[in-house]
Amino acid sequence: MTSDVRTVEWTGDGLRLLDQTLLPGRVEYLVARDVDTLVDAIRRLVVRGAPALGVAGAFGVAIAVRQAAREGWDDAALDAAIARVREARPTAVNLSAGVERVLPFAAEGADAVAAEAQALLDEDVRGNRAIGALGADWILGRAGDRPLRVLTHCNAGALATAGWGTALGVVRELHARGRVELVYADETRPLLQGARLTAWELDRSGIPCVVQADGAAPSTILRGLADVAVIGADRVAANGDTANKIGSVGVALACAAAGVPFVVAAPWSTVDLAVPDGGGIPIEERAEEEILTWAGVKTVPDGVGGHNPAFDVTPAHLVTALVTETGVLEVSAGVTPRHADRPS
């Protein structure tokens, strides 16, 4: 596991973030002590992944409360700063949920907010362990005795959470049980979370993996080279429609065509029962430069624009199972979050 690096850590006066834009080449940290720095870090994906964004958002309120005291803000200025944290990225519901969770503590001061944010962080790690165990149980219950070839997309690992990971938590648990033959990590254009981050995590953990182009994933699945696909989620609607990194839908369609389970691993906090279906999930549109350039070099003719949605929505009927810390919902068989008990 990535036990020697901490994605998100409260220092007492700021939030220490492992700068994921620099991986795998450099392991460097950025400390956000003001709202501008944190919002910029979230937008640039210094910190990213739905659960990690939830934790960053919660600590972001502590940063705002400290800054308000330091700089003499009135209530309106503090509210506006907190809103900027909440809205820094739109798709992962965890970000706004993390902010909302700690808001009742704001009147007690930054330390009380930070204590609640720390509770969220600790819960996330515990939840990921449970997701890993439940997901591995479910997969192995259908897999027979053979070693498994697992396909994953983007990064839903320790780097995307407070620790251990959701989809990669399942992979880590399968590996601990001696059942992983190989992980196919989709490179995840345009920001390469799979190539840079998932491969880094798996390699450090001694889990065999290869990186493939996103366009290779459907073919890998149709050729029978993957036994299961496991991905994370940024928001799951009440009917089970699942928003995740752009390219997830292609993986799901290929899995459905090949009869391969498509498993979504996410904490219950990623489920948004207020959104009935995927049509209500806001999809982040990022700057076209991310598509029009490669390593800073323009790759597209002048005058041609880019289309850069950061997420897509996989329809519920393509989601074989949703693994949360409270259990497994067999979504394509009709068991959706809407029909599940909210955990206590």
Ligand code: MRU
């Ligand atoms: O744009 P990113 O890197 O924040 O996107 C992350 C993903 O899509 C993850 O798969 C998702 O947040 C789940 S993380 C456990």
